[in-house]
Amino acid sequence: MSAAIPKGILGYARYKLKQISYSKESIEVNVELERDSRHNHLCSVCNQKASPERRKERTVKDLLFHGWKTFTKVEYYEVRCKQCGIRVEHIPFIRPCARATKRLEEAVAWLCQHLPLTVVALYFSLNWKTVKNIDKAYLEHRFEAPGLDNITVIGIDEVSYRKGHKYLTCVFDLNDPHLIWVGLGKNKETLSKFFEQLGKERGKRIKAVAIDMSKAYIEGVKEPCPHALIVHDKFHLVQDFNKVMDRIRIDEFKKADEEYKGFFKRTKWLLVMNPLRLKEDGKMRLSQLLNINMPLNTAYTLGEQLKQRWECVTVAQFNKALDNWCEMAYESNLKHLMDFADMLKVHRSGLWSYCLYPINTAILEANNRKVGLIRRKACGFHDLKYFILKIFQADNPLPLPLPVP
Numbered sequence: 147m148s149a150a151i152p153k154g155i156l157g158y159a160r161y162k163l164k165q166i167s168y169s170k171e172s173i174e175v176n177v178e179l180e181r182d183s184r185h186n187h188l189c190s191v192c193n194q195k196a197s198p199e200r201r202k203e204r205t206v207k208d209l210l211f212h213g214w215k216t217f218t219k220v221e222y223y224e225v226r227c228k229q230c231g232i233r234v235e236h237i238p239f240i241r242p243c244a245r246a247t248k249r250l251e252e253a254v255a256w257l258c259q260h261l262p263l264t265v266v267a268l269y270f271s272l273n274w275k276t277v278k279n280i281d282k283a284y285l286e287h288r289f290e291a292p293g294l295d296n297i298t299v300i301g302i303d304e305v306s307y308r309k310g311h312k313y314l315t316c317v318f319d320l321n322d323p324h325l326i327w328v329g330l331g332k333n334k335e336t337l338s339k340f341f342e343q344l345g346k347e348r349g350k351r352i353k354a355v356a357i358d359m360s361k362a363y364i365e366g367v368k369e370p371c372p373h374a375l376i377v378h379d380k381f382h383l384v385q386d387f388n389k390v391m392d393r394i395r396i397d398e399f400k401k402a403d404e405e406y407k408g409f410f411k412r413t414k415w416l417l418v419m420n421p422l423r424l425k426e427d428g429k430m431r432l433s434q435l436l437n438i439n440m441p442l443n444t445a446y447t448l449g450e451q452l453k454q455r456w457e458c459v460t461v462a463q464f465n466k467a468l469d470n471w472c473e474m475a476y477e478s479n480l481k482h483l484m485d486f487a488d489m490l491k492v493h494r495s496g497l498w499s500y501c502l503y504p505i506n507t508a509i510l511e512a513n514n515r516k517v518g519l520i521r522r523k524a525c526g527f528h529d530l531k532y533f534i535l536k537i538f539q540a541d542n543p544l545p546l547p548l549p550v551p
């Protein structure tokens with residue numbers, strides 16, 4: 147007795163199986179579907195009833211069928227919708243213009259979240275570029291319009307997406323911590339694109355903005371958020387100080403005698419990492435470097451002290467602590483530290499604002515780490531738009547387990 151596969155399992159809602167053929171040579175299954183004429187034509191944009199205009203056909207990739215590559219050919223209509231005009235009709239299992247079924251897109255996107263493109267491509271017997279295009283199309287759809295309503299506290303941060311000072315600006319909603327916008331560059335113009343999208347009225351409702359002390363961001367925020375308190379939070383301050391630390395490290399490396407240059411190798415991260423997180427080898431190399439180089443030793447000690455300034459609970463306490471720190475920086479006679487102290491004084495109000503408004507910027511720190519991971523996982527991310535979508539995905543990953551078709 148032969149049996150048929152129950153229609154519900156195949157997942158071709160509103161369609162009927164017309165024909166199934168296969169090729170042993172190419173290990174392919176070709177499924178041909180026809181519309182079930184009992185169903186009305188629906189507009190793919192508003193889902194309302196629409197009148198058919200022109201019959202069309204399209205072949206899309208589908209999930210593997212028992213290990214066989216599967217292609218699904220569907221007939222569909224261009225429809226005239228009263229609201230939207232000429233559109234393609236709604237197909238429940240394929241998004242308009244997609245080259246793969248929804249279930250294949252979801253499976254690819256889910257796997258690409260955990261594995262390199264090349265591995266996912268091998269699994270589905272697809273070209274890696276096809277896998278990338280499917281993943282990208284899915285992510286574009288998923289993150290096409292992040293909500294910008296009810297945002298009152300934002301955090302802005304730069305992340306490096308490629309070597310050679312290539313940066314992106316990320317904007318976060320810090321009340322309901324999540325990423326809301328990513329743009330190319332890290333200047334005032336970059337931010338103006340975000341605020342254009344946010345609109346004037348919503349900009350006026352922003353109460354506080356956590357940013358670093360760069361002039362570009364401060365200038366970029368003032369006008370579109372006239373009522374916002376600028377807050378230089380602890381995360382941004384430490385980030386700014388780390389840049390100073392690195393400049394001192396580079397200067398000292400250049401000045402060091404040949405016999406000492408080896409001590410500077412692979413120390414960039416040792417100098418800025420939380421010392422409690424360092425492994426034994428790291429601790430030893432850091433201690434050796436600080437022992438042979440007094441300027442770095444001084445800067446490192448001052449850096450650790452700077453992080454403790456944020457224990458202050460009142461503005462008066464903070465101001466006193468800041469003045470003490472700046473005095474020590476001036477006494478060090480190190481130009482980079484003295485310049486940094488000058489900068490702290492210029493941005494004093496933004497710094498003590500953190501005492502009044504201790505914004506939690508943990509999400510910015512986490513985002514920095516995630517972007518680093520994406521960079522490492524896909525060396526040579528030349529498609530910037532895809533890279534940005536991956537940042538959104540890292541912030542809001544697809545849930546476990548893999549969605550069921």
Ligand SMILES: [Zn+2]
Nearest residue numbers: 189192227230
């Ligand atoms: Zn419509």
